[in-house]
Amino acid sequence: MSKPPAILVEGVHKTYRLGRQDLHVLRGVDCTIGDGEFVAIVGASGSGKSTLLHLIGLLDRADEGGITLDDRNVMGLSAGACNRMRRHEIGFVFQFYHLFSELNVLDNAMLPAMVDTPLLNWFSRRKKLRAKAAGILDDVGLGDRLKHRPRELSGGERQRVAIARALMNDPSILLADEPTGNLDSKTGAKIMKLLKRCNANGQTILMVTHDSDIAAQADRILHLVDGLMMEPL
Numbered sequence: 001m002s003k004p005p006a007i008l009v010e011g012v013h014k015t016y017r018l019g020r021q022d023l024h025v026l027r028g029v030d031c032t033i034g035d036g037e038f039v040a041i042v043g044a045s046g047s048g049k050s051t052l053l054h055l056i057g058l059l060d061r062a063d064e065g066g067i068t069l070d071d072r073n074v075m076g077l078s079a080g081a082c083n084r085m086r087r088h089e090i091g092f093v094f095q096f097y098h099l100f101s102e103l104n105v106l107d108n109a110m111l112p113a114m115v116d117t118p119l120l121n122w123f124s125r126r127k128k129l130r131a132k133a134a135g136i137l138d139d140v141g142l143g144d145r146l147k148h149r150p151r152e153l154s155g156g157e158r159q160r161v162a163i164a165r166a167l168m169n170d171p172s173i174l175l176a177d178e179p180t181g182n183l184d185s186k187t188g189a190k191i192m193k194l195l196k197r198c199n200a201n202g203q204t205i206l207m208v209t210h211d212s213d214i215a216a217q218a219d220r221i222l223h224l225v226d227g228l229m230m231e232p233l
């Protein structure tokens with residue numbers, strides 16, 4: 001029997017309300033991302049790509065429609081269940097990194113595990129989790145930057161810390177919003193190599209990008225146009 005899709009989005013609507021003005025950004029978005037696929041979403045600025053990624057990443061709620069992740073309908077989940085699912089099954093790479101400036105590279109990457117470990121267990125697990133984070137950071141080429149603060153890193157290095165953090169809890173789904181958006185093409189190519197490696201290791205990847213060369217490296221490209229998802233024939 002084939003595996004259920006990693007991500008199933010059905011008729012999703014999202015409207016932002018600002019005062020008396022309604023902005024109907026997503027107008028019935030449908031898309032299916034297979035388990036283990038690497039899919040790129042492209043679309044004009046303001047077309048709702050980040051909005052959609054935030055809904056799928058359980059960072060915000062859709063007004064209408066269905067979202068199913070790994071065969072689990074997430075629309076009716078409580079806030080606590082959403083938090084747990086986000087911590088265990090989803091890794092999110094933000095366009096502007098969102099690292100904690102006060103924490104060093106190692107602690108930034110460890111954060112998802114810290115949040116996920118009860119205080120009583122933290123002291124017994126800390127060493128193992130630290131070794132795991134250091135291993136992932138080594139994999140992304142930052143093994144010699146563990147004690148650096150984010151401000152002491154280049155943009156590409158910061159993005160790699162953000163990717164390491166997203167991988168810390170072994171998520172089955174990796175959501176990446178413009179992961180190469182602020183980087184030069186050579187650094188962007190390194191990030192893509194890293195994402196492809198995650199995908200080869202079984203992670204499903206949904207990536208938003210403006211860059212057609214970057215999008216072309218995905219298995220499939222989806223276009224968000226006028227609040228609807230289009231797939232070129």
Ligand SMILES: Nc1ncnc2c1ncn2[C@@H]1O[C@H](COP(=O)(O)OP(=O)(O)OP(=O)(O)O)[C@@H](O)[C@H]1O
Binds near residue numbers: 017018023025045
């Ligand atoms: N929290 C919010 N409140 C009100 N309007 C919002 C909010 N977030 C986004 N919008 C509006 O919704 C639209 C879609 O925003 P979104 O960030 O999803 O676009 P995007 O496709 O990711 O654009 P870009 O390519 O520039 O990142 C935009 O017009 C934006 O102004």
Ligand SMILES: [Mg+2]
Binds near residue numbers: 049050051177
């Ligand atoms: Mg965006």
